[in-house]
Amino acid sequence: MAFNDRFLRACRRQPVDTTPVWFMRQAGRYLPEYRALRSRYGFLALCRHPELAAAVTRMPLQRFDLDAAILFSDLTLPLMGMGFSLAIEEAVGPVVERPVRSAADLARLRPLEPEADLPFVLETIRILRQDLSVPLIGFLGGPFTLACYLIEGRASRDFARVRALMFAEPSLWHAMMRILTESLQRFALAQIAAGVHALQVFESWLGVLNPQDYRAFVQPYLQALMAALAPTGIPVIFFGTGTAALLEAMRETGGTVIGLDWRVPLDQAWARLGKGVAVQGNLDPAVLLAPFPVVAEHAARILAQAGGRPGHIFNTGHGLLPETPPDTVARLVDWVHAHGGRGPAAGGEPWRGW
Amino acid sequence: MAFNDRFLRACRRQPVDTTPVWFMRQAGRYLPEYRALRSRYGFLALCRHPELAAAVTRMPLQRFDLDAAILFSDLTLPLMGMGFSLAIEEAVGPVVERPVRSAADLARLRPLEPEADLPFVLETIRILRQDLSVPLIGFLGGPFTLACYLIEGRASRDFARVRALMFAEPSLWHAMMRILTESLQRFALAQIAAGVHALQVFESWLGVLNPQDYRAFVQPYLQALMAALAPTGIPVIFFGTGTAALLEAMRETGGTVIGLDWRVPLDQAWARLGKGVAVQGNLDPAVLLAPFPVVAEHAARILAQAGGRPGHIFNTGHGLLPETPPDTVARLVDWVHAHGGRGPAAGGEPWRGW
Numbered sequence: 001m002a003f004n005d006r007f008l009r010a011c012r013r014q015p016v017d018t019t020p021v022w023f024m025r026q027a028g029r030y031l032p033e034y035r036a037l038r039s040r041y042g043f044l045a046l047c048r049h050p051e052l053a054a055a056v057t058r059m060p061l062q063r064f065d066l067d068a069a070i071l072f073s074d075l076t077l078p079l080m081g082m083g084f085s086l087a088i089e090e091a092v093g094p095v096v097e098r099p100v101r102s103a104a105d106l107a108r109l110r111p112l113e114p115e116a117d118l119p120f121v122l123e124t125i126r127i128l129r130q131d132l133s134v135p136l137i138g139f140l141g142g143p144f145t146l147a148c149y150l151i152e153g154r155a156s157r158d159f160a161r162v163r164a165l166m167f168a169e170p171s172l173w174h175a176m177m178r179i180l181t182e183s184l185q186r187f188a189l190a191q192i193a194a195g196v197h198a199l200q201v202f203e204s205w206l207g208v209l210n211p212q213d214y215r216a217f218v219q220p221y222l223q224a225l226m227a228a229l230a231p232t233g234i235p236v237i238f239f240g241t242g243t244a245a246l247l248e249a250m251r252e253t254g255g256t257v258i259g260l261d262w263r264v265p266l267d268q269a270w271a272r273l274g275k276g277v278a279v280q281g282n283l284d285p286a287v288l289l290a291p292f293p294v295v296a297e298h299a300a301r302i303l304a305q306a307g308g309r310p311g312h313i314f315n316t317g318h319g320l321l322p323e324t325p326p327d328t329v330a331r332l333v334d335w336v337h338a339h340g341g342r343g344p345a346a347g348g349e350p351w352r353g354w
Numbered sequence: 355m356a357f358n359d360r361f362l363r364a365c366r367r368q369p370v371d372t373t374p375v376w377f378m379r380q381a382g383r384y385l386p387e388y389r390a391l392r393s394r395y396g397f398l399a400l401c402r403h404p405e406l407a408a409a410v411t412r413m414p415l416q417r418f419d420l421d422a423a424i425l426f427s428d429l430t431l432p433l434m435g436m437g438f439s440l441a442i443e444e445a446v447g448p449v450v451e452r453p454v455r456s457a458a459d460l461a462r463l464r465p466l467e468p469e470a471d472l473p474f475v476l477e478t479i480r481i482l483r484q485d486l487s488v489p490l491i492g493f494l495g496g497p498f499t500l501a502c503y504l505i506e507g508r509a510s511r512d513f514a515r516v517r518a519l520m521f522a523e524p525s526l527w528h529a530m531m532r533i534l535t536e537s538l539q540r541f542a543l544a545q546i547a548a549g550v551h552a553l554q555v556f557e558s559w560l561g562v563l564n565p566q567d568y569r570a571f572v573q574p575y576l577q578a579l580m581a582a583l584a585p586t587g588i589p590v591i592f593f594g595t596g597t598a599a600l601l602e603a604m605r606e607t608g609g610t611v612i613g614l615d616w617r618v619p620l621d622q623a624w625a626r627l628g629k630g631v632a633v634q635g636n637l638d639p640a641v642l643l644a645p646f647p648v649v650a651e652h653a654a655r656i657l658a659q660a661g662g663r664p665g666h667i668f669n670t671g672h673g674l675l676p677e678t679p680p681d682t683v684a685r686l687v688d689w690v691h692a693h694g695g696r697g698p699a700a701g702g703e704p705w706r707g708w
Binding site for chain 2: 155157158160161163164166167168207208209210211212213241242244245262263264265284285286287289290291294298301318321323
């Protein structure tokens with residue numbers, strides 16, 4: 001089968017025959033074959049077993065005409081590699097056993113050696129590289145989001161404890177961010193060396209910050225990360241949720257593609273980001289639980305907002321929900337391909353250049 | 355003691371001698387006298403006992419030079435009045451026992467009769483009206499936020515189940531919003547009749563919606579609520595969190611004051627809202643856990659952003675955290691009064707009219 005490079009072309013804002021599409025959590029609990037495997041293996045066991053992680057990564061590609069694969073992984077894996085114990089709790093997600101509460105706790109955070117600490121992730125990439133007919137997207141939690149887990153211990157609505165530590169103990173904060181960033185940089189470069197075609201940086205919890213505090217406490221680290229990846233030429237998708245106030249600051253930070261969540265109208269967001277960057281998004285994943293005409297109506301709105309401009313990758317604005325009907329995913333992928341990349345067909349104005 | 359109307363004047367964008375200040379959750383777990391009372395009474399028991407609820411409302415006023423009192427209450431009380439059983443779980447908040455999952459569940463939601471269903475709230479207001487020397491702000495959850503509790507059953511990071519029901523079952527959604535809005539309208543008018551000087555509508559979870567879906571599924575109900583309150587002449591503060599993408603839509607909706615969370619720079623937010631509305635906010639409550647010079651630095655930024663324009667009420671961008679030192683609150687109130695309402699003193703440009 002010929003290699004489908006539609007996704008990579010869109011990352012680079014090159015013309016495509018139609019809009020590429022993939023979904024966050026496209027390999028996940030909404031797939032019966034995934035649930036069957038999970039009934040036999042824990043989540044972390046799947047991540048740690050290269051053949052199984054590769055099989056899960058491939059699952060949605062066997063059902064749907066997706067334009068990219070995303071490595072099956074978890075953003076907290078580097079923390080385990082760095083010496084922190086984590087458990088995955090049902091309906092909670094990753095839980096750090098002894099979170100960072102003071103400078104003394106930093107001594108427990110040792111720099112990551114990806115080949116030694118997370119060999120199974122790199123091996124999964126090598127396996128997948130052998131036979132995938134679509135690009136493989138590497139998976140990396142951003143330093144802020146990993147700091148959130150380290151300090152708060154688990155996901156939270158607004159990570160008040162993280163913000164409090166940032167303001168009250170800035171030197172501890174910056175020391176932690178330096179260690180995390182250096183480790184993530186190595187992990188990203190190791191994933192690229194192992195063969196990923198692109199990389200998504202999940203700064204999932206970035207939206208709890210305002211732009212001033214983002215620029216003071218987080219941006220320098222993400223800029224360093226992006227700068228270290230730039231020479232590889234690999235497209236980097238910079239994704240966060242709740243980022244409506246942060247888009248200009250995210251753009252300054254770097255990244256080939258900005259991943260948008262469902263809260264911002266794509267046209268307004270792209271106008272704020274400017275023409276020099278591609279965008280990914282941003283269908284509300286909850287829409288996929290509605291009858292298909294509703295799904296198509298919302299998808300049409302997004303294609304119209306993208307206006308047929310090169311550089312749009314269709315995705316949900318966050319991960320697919322466990323209740324998503326696989327049949328809806330199948331129909332949506334085909335619908336996007338049938339209507340994508342053509343502004344007028346989706347009800348928008350034709351693209352006439354910037 | 356003379357009645358302090360600084361807060362009410364700022365709501366109406368009239369000149370003030372200095373910036374008025376109050377805090378969300380100013381009567382709460384960070385106060386030892388509140389914790390002492392809570393060790394003897396459950397949270398709901400406090401809400402339901404007028405003398406106790408009035409005493410809690412007064413607690414922060416006895417310590418700090420605040421410019422407004424906010425009724426001690428909970429936004430889910432109307433749901434109990436409407437026939438749903440709720441429990442307050444420690445570290446979780448309100449939990450609805452049998453959430454709404456289908457149209458049949460709506461039959462359990464009966465319109466609120468405030469005087470019959472929530473007499474203790476109105477009695478608390480009547481008690482407080484007798485001797486407060488600052489304005490009393492009434493407390494009302496918005497219809498969207500109450501719908502979130504009814505459907506999801508409890509607070510959630512992004513209320514995916516709520517959004518899914520909204521998209522998949524719009525007629526159930528609209529029927530529920532009609533009943534909630536009519537009931538909240540009555541409750542708001544009853545609070546005003548009992549004597550509140552202003553009212554804050556807490557649409558705490560609004561920020562999970564994008565502007566298009568907000569306008570289609572929520573705005574008409576909030577507009578109806580605001581329109582019903584307008585003839586009373588009572589200032590209405592419209593507050594939500596995570597609303598960076600929604601400010602223009604919130605402004606269309608109504609309200610005398612828009613309450614901003616900490617994620618948006620106040621100057622940019624106010625510019626988007628326009629000069630015809632007052633703003634409240636928006637210090638990150640996590641900042642109050644830092645040493646006071648850091649608190650003053652962040653507060654100065656907010657006063658500078660407000661630029662000394664009439665119509666700014668200083669507040670945190672969300673409720674005070676339980677770990678907040680009361681001494682920091684005392685110093686911050688005095689600091690705001692000493693530096694408020696004077697743009698240049700706070701490092702900003704003097705206000706020279708719109």
